[in-house]
Amino acid sequence: MSRIQNLIPSITRKPAEREDNEPTVRPWYEVKETPEAWGLTVYLPGVAKEGLELAAEEGVVTIRGRRGWKAPAGWTALYRESADAPYELALTHDNTVDVEKIHAELKDGILRVSLPKAEAIKPRKIAVN
Amino acid sequence: MRSIVQYTHPRSTSLLPSFGFAVRSPWRGLESEIDRWFESTLSDFMTPAFDQRFPVDLYEDKDNTYVRAELPGVNRDEINVELVNGYLTISANRKTHGQEGEESFALSRSIAIPEDVHADKVGAAYENGVLTVTLPKKEEAKPRKVTVEIK
Numbered sequence: 001m002s003r004i005q006n007l008i009p010s011i012t013r014k015p016a017e018r019e020d021n022e023p024t025v026r027p028w029y030e031v032k033e034t035p036e037a038w039g040l041t042v043y044l045p046g047v048a049k050e051g052l053e054l055a056a057e058e059g060v061v062t063i064r065g066r067r068g069w070k071a072p073a074g075w076t077a078l079y080r081e082s083a084d085a086p087y088e089l090a091l092t093h094d095n096t097v098d099v100e101k102i103h104a105e106l107k108d109g110i111l112r113v114s115l116p117k118a119e120a121i122k123p124r125k126i127a128v129n
Numbered sequence: 130m131r132s133i134v135q136y137t138h139p140r141s142t143s144l145l146p147s148f149g150f151a152v153r154s155p156w157r158g159l160e161s162e163i164d165r166w167f168e169s170t171l172s173d174f175m176t177p178a179f180d181q182r183f184p185v186d187l188y189e190d191k192d193n194t195y196v197r198a199e200l201p202g203v204n205r206d207e208i209n210v211e212l213v214n215g216y217l218t219i220s221a222n223r224k225t226h227g228q229e230g231e232e233s234f235a236l237s238r239s240i241a242i243p244e245d246v247h248a249d250k251v252g253a254a255y256e257n258g259v260l261t262v263t264l265p266k267k268e269e270a271k272p273r274k275v276t277v278e279i280k
Contacts, residue, residue: 045199045258068257074190078243081184082199109201109258 024088027065031091035123037116038097044087045109051086052106054113056099063089063111096121182238185219191272194244194264200236201258210253210262217242217262244270 029042044052044065051066065087071077097115104113188195198219200208207222220237245267253262 043201043258045201048257069259071188072190075188075195076190077186077188079185079187082186082197108203108255109199 023085024064025083025085027063027087027089029089037114040091040111040113040115042087042089042111042113043109044106044111045082047087047106047109047111049106052111054102054104054111056097056102059092059094061091061093061097061102061113061115063087063113065111181236183236185238185240187240187243189243189266192266194242194246194266196240196242196262196264198238198260198262199258200255200260203236203255203258205255208253208255208260210251210260212242212246212248212251212264215242215246216240217264219260219262246270 027042027044029040032039032041040061042063044063046067046069047065048068051068053062053064055062055064067084067086093115096118098118101116102113104111106112184199186197188197196217196219200219200221200223202225203221203223207224209218209220211218211220216239218237218239220235223234223236225232225234242264246264247267250265251262253260255261
């Protein structure tokens with residue numbers, strides 16, 4: 001047996017810890033484009049400001065939302081259509097967005113984010129000599 | 130609707146048993162690609178923004194029945210909760226500011242309430258986009274212990 005373990009050490013090795021161990025749900029979202037910016041609307045019912053994380057790094061905008069409500073003890077669920085899993089949404093913008101000027105607002109479970117376009121990609125006129 | 134360049138799909142729906150030699154199953158990448166294709170094809174038909182029905186949860190404890198409905202982005206005054214003949218009807222108007230100005234979208238759902246309810250003591254609260262309706266049970270509907278004598 002130990003010979004097999006020597007040949008294939010992975011049999012006895014414990015699986016490595018994975019970072020994203022909990023299942024997440026992708027929320028419904030919509031992106032609308034205007035000449036100046038992109039407007040992102042994300043439906044996050046049950047998420048309050050405390051449970052919301054909005055991060056922009058390396059060309060990716062990540063939104064994580066955790067519901068703030070837990071069923072009180074004594075409640076039995078008869079019928080469930082929503083999930084308890086946290087919301088997660090990652091959008092790649094590849095540096096077309098000016099991250100300094102991102103503006104977000106969370107109201108009544110809807111997150112509206114305004115992602116201004118980076119100067120480099122705005123249309124510009126080039127003068128011809 | 131133009132979407133930003135390319136979006137990643139971080140949804141991990143499975144807690145895969147990880148064998149020793151592959152912490153991430155080699156099929157994971159393929160699975161998430163296929164999930165993404167199906168979602169983008171089907172998602173245009175069933176989006177919460179244009180779907181008249183909204184997710185609803187039904188709970189109970191010994192005194193009340195609770196209904197939780199996910200209604201993000203609705204004004205409190207636009208929500209109607211009615212109890213008729215053992216059916217609870219929740220209807221709401223969602224206003225969105227589109228290019229043409231304000232657009233109004235109606236949402237409605239009826240749920241059968243399992244137990245008898247004190248209709249005048251029903252309460253509702255709306256927080257963070259979730260509406261919770263509390264329906265107090267009538268005395269006969271509460272769980273009671275009944276001892277049965279056997280002759």
